[in-house]
Amino acid sequence: MPDLFFEAGPIPLGVDPVAFVPAGRTAPVGEHAATSAALRLEGIELSFGGVTALSGVDLSIAKGEIRAVIGPNGAGKSSLVNVISGLYRPDRGRVWIGGRSFGHVPTARLARLGVARTFQNLALFKGLSVRDNIVLGRVDAARSTFVEQLVGLGRARREREDARARADAIIGFLGLGAVSERLAGTLAYGLQKRVELARALVASPQLLLLDEPMAGMTVTEKREMAHFVRAARDEFGTTILLIEHDIGVVLGLSDRVAVFDHGRKIADGTPAEVRGDRAVIDAYLGVAHDDDTGGQA
Ligand SMILES: Nc1ncnc2c1ncn2[C@@H]1O[C@H](COP(=O)(O)OP(=O)(O)OP(=O)(O)O)[C@@H](O)[C@H]1O
Numbered sequence: 001m002p003d004l005f006f007e008a009g010p011i012p013l014g015v016d017p018v019a020f021v022p023a024g025r026t027a028p029v030g031e032h033a034a035t036s037a038a039l040r041l042e043g044i045e046l047s048f049g050g051v052t053a054l055s056g057v058d059l060s061i062a063k064g065e066i067r068a069v070i071g072p073n074g075a076g077k078s079s080l081v082n083v084i085s086g087l088y089r090p091d092r093g094r095v096w097i098g099g100r101s102f103g104h105v106p107t108a109r110l111a112r113l114g115v116a117r118t119f120q121n122l123a124l125f126k127g128l129s130v131r132d133n134i135v136l137g138r139v140d141a142a143r144s145t146f147v148e149q150l151v152g153l154g155r156a157r158r159e160r161e162d163a164r165a166r167a168d169a170i171i172g173f174l175g176l177g178a179v180s181e182r183l184a185g186t187l188a189y190g191l192q193k194r195v196e197l198a199r200a201l202v203a204s205p206q207l208l209l210l211d212e213p214m215a216g217m218t219v220t221e222k223r224e225m226a227h228f229v230r231a232a233r234d235e236f237g238t239t240i241l242l243i244e245h246d247i248g249v250v251l252g253l254s255d256r257v258a259v260f261d262h263g264r265k266i267a268d269g270t271p272a273e274v275r276g277d278r279a280v281i282d283a284y285l286g287v288a289h290d291d292d293t294g295g296q297a
Contacts, residue, residue: 036099038063038207038239039084044093046079046263053079054090055263063206066233066240068250071260072283077243078120080260081209084241085110085117098206114206118196118213120243126185130176130195131167133184137199138163163202170198173235174228190221194228201232208232210242214249222246226253251275259283 037060044057054076061067069077082088084095086105095102097113110116116137124133138159171180174194179187184195193213200208213229214222226249232238244250250257251271259267259274261283267274274280 036063037061037096038065038098039241040096041080041084042094042096044080044083044095045091046076046083046088047091052263053088054083057093057260057263057265059258059265059268061207061239061241063239064233064237065255066229066242066253068242068244068254068257069260070244070247070250070257074262075260076263077260078211079263081117081211081241081243085115085209111203111205114204115209116200116203116205116207117209118193118200118211120211120215124184124192124195124199126183128184129181130184130187130198131171131180133195134167134170134176134198134202135163137202138166166202166204167198170202173231174198174201190217190224193217193221193225197225197228197232201236201238204236205238207239207241210240210244212243212245214244214246222249229253247275 039059039061041057041059044054046052046054057076057080059080069080071077079088083090084097084105086102086107089104093103095105097105097115100113105113125136128136171177174197176191176194176198179191184192187195197210197213200210210229214225217225229240229242230253233240242250242254244253254271256269257267257271257274258265259277259280261279266279266283267277269277
């Protein structure tokens with residue numbers, strides 16, 4: 001049984017999406033959209049044995065856009081992020097990141113390509129301080145050699161100072177100053193998710209992949225996280241691909257929403273377009289709507 005994201009009509013369950021539109025600096029849809037796409041997928045096919053995870057997936061995300069990817073359990077959302085971040089090699093298709101094309105995205109070069117991601121489950125070093133966790137997010141972007149880092153001079157020292165300065169800026173930006181010296185594992189769950197966001201942002205990514213950043217959060221924590229995700233886009237122009245199950249969050253936060261079902265993209269449009277789309281409603285309700293269409297649905 002798929003998750004039920006919609007009630008009997010295209011009305012979100014429980015949550016008022018307007019409540020998730022953060023106050024302050026907000027950018028209207030498309031304000032940051034440049035001519036070239038930050039990310040483009042073409043004809044992506046992926047299967048595991050006999051199970052099709054992704055089928056004929058095309059997707060284009062404009063620079064500075066917040067794009068949500070939603071769909072019932074098993075729709076292929078995480079597989080999509082894993083293809084984009086190189087953890088999965090697609091059977092067919094290509095991925096363009098910032099104009100460069102890949103059959104298999106090189107995971108080791110993700111940071112250099114300007115891509116950062118967070119994971120569905122928390123992936124922090126619980127025994128390290130919040131600050132150290134965040135500084136570590138800058139490590140992949142380092143260009144100094146092992147020997148330079150060992151000696152600690154020149155480029156390695158500049159990179160270390162830069163990482164600390166950048167971490168301090170992000171700590172301030174995400175309101176983590178009061179807990180920056182605490183061990184990450186001692187923080188409330190919602191704050192740990194915020195530290196994960198900080199660790200991703202410290203690398204100054206052009207493309208940020210967020211895999212269920214609000215899973216398991218309270219309504220208040222979700223509202224705060226939605227605010228920070230929007231703020232990151234507005235402040236840094238970061239393009240954001242967001243997998244999220246909470247339809248209230250998705251409708252309030254995203255510029256566009258792509259809907260997946262059984263590995264296929266079944267809809268792609270503005271929140272208003274998607275919430276009224278019959279195929280989307282059917283995918284979530286798992287029913288045929290032939291009552292008011294004379295069987296033409
Ligand atoms: N590593 C894997 N090995 C085998 N099958 C996999 C693997 N990853 C994904 N799948 C299968 O691919 C399909 C899509 O899974 P995926 O996790 O991408 O869906 P999802 O939309 O992210 O689901 P959820 O919302 O439950 O996280 C499912 O049938 C899943 O069982």
